[in-house]
Amino acid sequence: MNYIAHVRESDKQIQSVEEHLLGVKALAESYGEKIGVRHIAGLAGMLHDLGKFTHEFREYILAAVNNPDAPPKRGSVDHSTAGGKLLHERFHTGTPSRYNWILAEVVGNAILSHHSYLHDFLNPDLESPYLKRVEKTRDELKEFDGSVQCFFEYVMREVEFQQYVSHALVELEAYLLKSFIGNSESNLMFLTKFIFSALIDADRTNTRLFEENKMVEPELDRRELFDAYYEKLMEKMNSYQIQDNAQTRINVLRRGMSEQCDQFAEKPSGIYTLSIPTGGGKTLASLRYALKHASLHHKKRIIYVVPYTTIIEQNAEEVRNILLDDGHILEHHSNVIDDVNDDDEHQDGIINTQQKLKLAKDNWDSPIIFTTMVQFLNVFYAKGSRNIRRLHNLCESVIIFDEVQKVPVTCVSLFNHALNFLKTYGHSSLILCTATQPALDFVEHRLEMSTDAEIIHDLDRVIEAFKRVEIVDKATDDRFDNDKLADFIVEKINEVQSVLVILNTKTVVKKLYRQLEGSEVPVYHLSTSMCAAHRSHILGQVRKHLNNKNEKVICISTQLIEAGVDVSFDCVIRSLAGLDSIAQAAGRCNRHGKQEIQNVYVIDHAEENLKHLQEIKVGKQLSKKILIDLKQEPYNHGGHILSAQAMDKYFKEFYTDFSSNLNYFIPKLQKEMIELLTSDRKHNSYNLAYTQNKKESFPLFIVNSYRTAAENFHVIDDRTTSVIVPYGEEGRSMIAQLNGDETIEDLSRLLRKAQQYTINLFVYEREQLVKNGGLVSLLDGKILALMESAYNMEFGLDLENDSQFEFGMY
Incomplete structure (x- = not known):
């Protein structure tokens, strides 16, 4: 038989x-x-x-x-x-x-x-x-x-x-x-x-x-590849040393920190911090560490985990331009396919459209990967076999967490557990990369940091040396509405060539943009309602203006622009938020230190509705307290709003305020996710109730509720759905192709490409689009796309409603 x-x-x-x-x-x-x-x-x-x-x-x-x-x-x-x-x-x-x-x-x-x-x-x-x-x-x-x-x-x-x-x-x-x-x-x-x-x-x-009628795929010689990449990177970095500006104070500091990363790469794998100040050349310095460490310690891949989808395309493009290799670098923005509720046992053995989607290569086996914090956490904790399929490939890796302070508060304990596993069992090296280090070893389920964890020496001196801006407090005495803010922007653009305004909600960003768009100065708008390709195009236009010193430009954005996006404005106006956000916003001003000290204005915006943005709301309150302290006593908190002491105080108070939220509380069950996943028999309430009700011991060693936990896990507080958008000829063409009869190989390629053309819909947005016919279903409903009428070339998603949450980090 x-x-x-x-x-x-x-x-x-x-x-x-x-x-x-x-x-x-x-x-x-x-x-x-x-x-x-x-x-x-x-x-x-x-x-x-x-x-x-x-x-x-x-x-x-x-x-x-x-x-x-x-x-x-x-x-x-x-x-x-x-x-x-x-x-x-x-x-x-x-x-x-x-x-x-x-x-x-x-x-x-x-x-x-x-x-x-x-x-x-x-x-x-x-x-x-x-x-x-x-x-x-x-x-x-x-x-x-x-x-x-x-x-x-x-x-x-x-x-x-x-x-x-x-x-x-x-x-x-x-x-x-x-x-x-x-x-x-x-x-x-x-x-x-x-x-x-x-x-x-x-x-x-x-x-x-x-x-596909193929034999087992040959294993790529990762060490040889990483050595070749390292040589290309060093060629590029050496070329910087013969440029006219090579000996400026900022560039000398950048070079020194990059060399420290190179030396540190020889140390054993562990959990380390890389606290390079904003604008300090973090991407290339961390890549230098990663390539050398991967080669010396036989790692299989290098993974960049970033908070916002915006940063992925920029960082990936920067790395591609240096390594000159597109085929081995993967960008993973979001899960284009919805497989959360799949149970396809009845289809096993027969290759149909759904099975082809399942089999499409989506397992993070590339040598270099750029992804988001949401996708990283989904691998460990979210439902859906496509997510967890990638977990084993996080082992034997160098994983760089760019802007790690953006880990959502509710996920702090889960994040720490995942990193501790990858360090202890997975033989991975984990680099927490940010100018504003969160106190992740301060909380109950703490991060097991390595000894002497900081890669950069004498941080206080480096931070002082990198000072390129002055934070001007306009938040403690007065409040701004959009009318007053528009007048202030006009005043500033008459003094300088470029102004960046960062606000906390999409609604006020959009209103302010409309208020200013008729002005003589070019005005641009950025938000997570736009797909990555669209945002990338807008940023490209903004950079052209910034590079031409004879042109003025205004950019109005949500916070997506402040974490890692390489732009430099003469003046930044930041709506009051957490200290880390203010520091990141400051990093978009006079980024390369080419000018004298420039101003970053912190304002309190009266029209922002932060009802559903508790983390921003609490962060704003704590930052305001520190600003008031500094106004009363200038030598408080290290004498500066962005000092290491101020940042440490901020994060400890922030996590203390959210101490009851750090373990991912599930209201429906009145349980913390940590308990569902990790409680022992003596402390597991379901096991205790079972023993009491049945009058017998539960007949398994493990009593935990893995599926229940996964079903209730969402990195942000509302479920979202990824949809492909018809942005440009490329987006429209991709939607047309995904409606056809593609091979597994073609689907794998298209799904990778589709990452650039997706946005994420909240439940109410999806429902509204279904009502007005704005959504189209592809490949037996496994993939969704927007109709052209539902995507605006100026604002992206064509809905007047404001999203409940503004993290943009799917």
Whole structure:
């Protein structure tokens, strides 16, 4: 009997179940090796499709292939339970055995879930979806015993299987004995997610290669590539030294900090801070560290994690221009495909549009990746197999968190846990890169910083030496509305060539822009209602004006412009916000120190509605207190609003104010996400309630609620949907192509390209667009696009409503 795993679309060739299981096992083993769990990951790989060793599945897939217009009933065959059930019956019965039981639970959950998302071991209803699956009866899985027999006949003999499991148990014990700042439940949560990630990626990669009729892809020599990149970077940096301005104070300082990064790269991997002042050449200095460290310490990739989508295209373009290599640099702005509620077990084996989207290469295996904080956190905590598929590729990496102070308050503890895992188990080096370091080691679930963590020496001297602006306090005595602000802008543009205005909400930005757009001076508008390609085009126009000293220009923006966007204005006006935002805004003024000290004006805008922007609201209050202190006593807080002492005080007070929010509280459940994911049996309220209600112990070692936590996780407080927009010929062309019948390879390419042409809709925006016919559905509803009438070439998304949140960091 030839049992079938998949049937190739092009030539109807069959991939046997044993070929698929052994192929996935080999890939999963290679992924598991990264954290020393080769056999645990391989166990998941070799058992995940055990349930395809049945006559029922064979008949099902043949019927689906032979009768595409009348396929068999969806969900008619359960093939993902059998592997988990085998582990449960063989290693999870009788007297509890810690390592045997944990191994069966961790690997079993990954297997059961590989067509959807990890199951809860114990859920809020005090039930175990995991146990319900592995305890299915022989009546429910009629061919289970035959499947097991086939496995031992075709895939691995029973005695070899027992030896293999023994190796996996040794790995599990070693894993759990490693020191970690969390508890063993936290370690097990990350282990389960890592094994799930390895399995998902191995399964999809093996299936894609079979469908494309390719052998296993050759491994790229990363060290050779990073060495070549390092040489190109050094050529570029050496070329700066012969330029006319090479010996200016700022450029000498930049060069010195870059050299410190180079020397620091020789140190072991860890969690370090890189506190280069704004405008100090952070991108290239951190790249220098990353390339050298990756080569010396055998890292597989370099990942830049930025707060705003705006920075991605700029940083990626800067790096591309130096490394002269487009093919190995990936920009990942957002998930174009919505797979959060997918459960595609009923489609497995048959390659259709949805399966092609699933198989499209989207696993962050590129040598250099630029992505956002939202996408990074989604990998660890959000629902959807596309997110978690990338987790194993965060290991053995250099990860640079640009503007790390923008980690959303509610996610601070989750962020710290993820970084501690990547440091302790994942052998990654993590660089917290910002001029305004947040106090992440100050909070309850603290970040395990390495000793002597700061890369730059004598920071106070460097900050003072980089001073290019004066912060002018106009916020403590008076308030501005748009009329008064417009007059102030006109006054300033008569004194200087360029003015940047940064406000806290899209509504006031748009109104102020409309108020000024008829003036003689060119006025530009930026917000997250525009796709990345659109924003990039606007910034390009602004830069042309800035580079021509005979032209004046005004730019009005939300805070998206202040984190890492390389522009330099003569004057900046910043609406009062957190101290870090004021510092970042100051970094857009006299950025390269070419002029004498310039002014950054901090105002209090009366028309901004911060009701739904609590972090900005609290940050604004704390900054105002520090400004008042400095007005009363100029030597307070290091004598300067942007001093290291002022910043430290600000973040400690900020996190203290939000101390009840740091662990991601879920109002619907009245629980913190940290508890759902990491609480032990003694402190897990669901486990305690189960024991009390049932008068017996819960029969699993792990009691945590992985799926419930993921279903309730959103980095910002409202769910958003990514849509592709018809910006320019490129955007319109992409939408047309995604409506066609593309190959997996073409889809992979298009989905990467689409990153530049997406925006994110809040629920009410999506509902309004559905009502007025502004949305179009592509590829069986898996991708959404805007109609041309719903995208404005001036403002982007054509809705008058103001978004509730203005983070723009999807």
